[in-house]
Amino acid sequence: MLKWAVELGQFDLEYMPRTAIKGQVLADFLLEFDSAVDDKALVMLHPLHDEESLEKFPHPWWILHIDGTVNYGGAGAGIVLVSSERHHLMNAIHFKFYATNNDAEYEALINGLKITLEMEVRNLIARSDSELVVNQMNERFQARGSRTELYLRCTQRLIGIFKKVRLECVPREKNSNTDALVKMGSQQEAVLLGSIPLEIQEIPNIPEIEVMQVDGALKETWMAPILA
Template identity: 85%
Template sequence: MEKLVYALILASRKLRPYFQAHRVEIRTAYPLRQVLPKPESSGRMLKWTVELGQFDLEYMPRTAIKGQALADFLLEFDSAVNDRALVMLHPPHVEEPLEEFPHPWWILHVDGAVNNGGAGAGLVLVSPKGHHLKSAIHFKFYATNNDAEYEALINGLKIALEMGVRNLIVRSDSELVVNQVNGGFQARGPRTELYLRCTQCLIGMFKEFRLECVPWEKNGNADALAKMGSQQEVVLLGSIPLEIREIPSIP
């Protein structure tokens, strides 16, 4: 609990002018609203409670957020903010000497598909507690099968990073892409080399990372999303977000 309160303290110090001028909505699964005002709070918690008391904070329960919906929120955050701000509170990487917080492993299933309707990607990000965050992407540019597989991997890595994931296992049924990224196969052609470099750059941002090749039947959800995304099957996708990509991830 102290780590979460300390994360809020850091945010209030770095964004102090905004915290002073606006009402800030805090979404968290922890009962901070009940814990912070308690008179028996002592030590650092009491000090932090007093410091946060000068701001207009509203604590709200955090609901489940789809991976792509959160990615869209992060991209649109600057233009969407008016009189309220939404702060997603989670244990941060802090510079002060607190005990190291263990980072759990997430699992990302990715797949790409190309057919007569176009190209697409399917992503399924599984949290350590078993929650599935699903997303589909439609590519409005020409892409080969390998391009679609790399696009699926790259876009999945970006969403995982935006979610704050530190330890990640990626599972793909593309033997070629997995072996190229892991160093077993050589990347041939300038386009493939660009995709490989882009992927390696994103991988370097994780604390721990593994890329595994799995049989198709163990990647069925991502495969189905990729096929629907390639054909822009919005009706079949239902509540699953469908993103439209106009340009590739590489130059």
């Protein structure tokens, strides 16, 4: 929405809120279908891909665009799920917990995968502008740090449920829709989001790292005079 606000700012446009859709409209729409027709399955339209043909897979392919960020307003994630029929499902998430930029990128990917699984998708192309996350998931970069390893294992478990998943790194300009969503989600701009849902996530998707505490008083060592 921020992107369109900039692009359309030069025109004299007036915003008109959408009126409520009456239930009778939905009923009339359903009556237009012939009840005798049994073939009402989802039309399988595969997204364009340069690497190889996707016709050999029986399930339709969906595309998941994700982005996560941390700024002065907080941390958040933007998710855009494109169905095989080119329908766009958008979601913004605000994180109430401390997160780094890499944590936010992983949280966006994990939440996007969970939403996709709820839609019973089996073939997925996930696109992110984070080279670090994509390369770590594709085993080109090594995951360092216990927190990153937890995120990596959690993401791998979710990917293992799908039939086929491809993770691709895209330039930021090709991820502009999620970039606008994540900015509004991190700052909790629910008014600007309009009909796009804004979720509040209280805790991360990974368990907290346990820190071992040492009980008892410190013994006298050569460091005691320095500490004193």
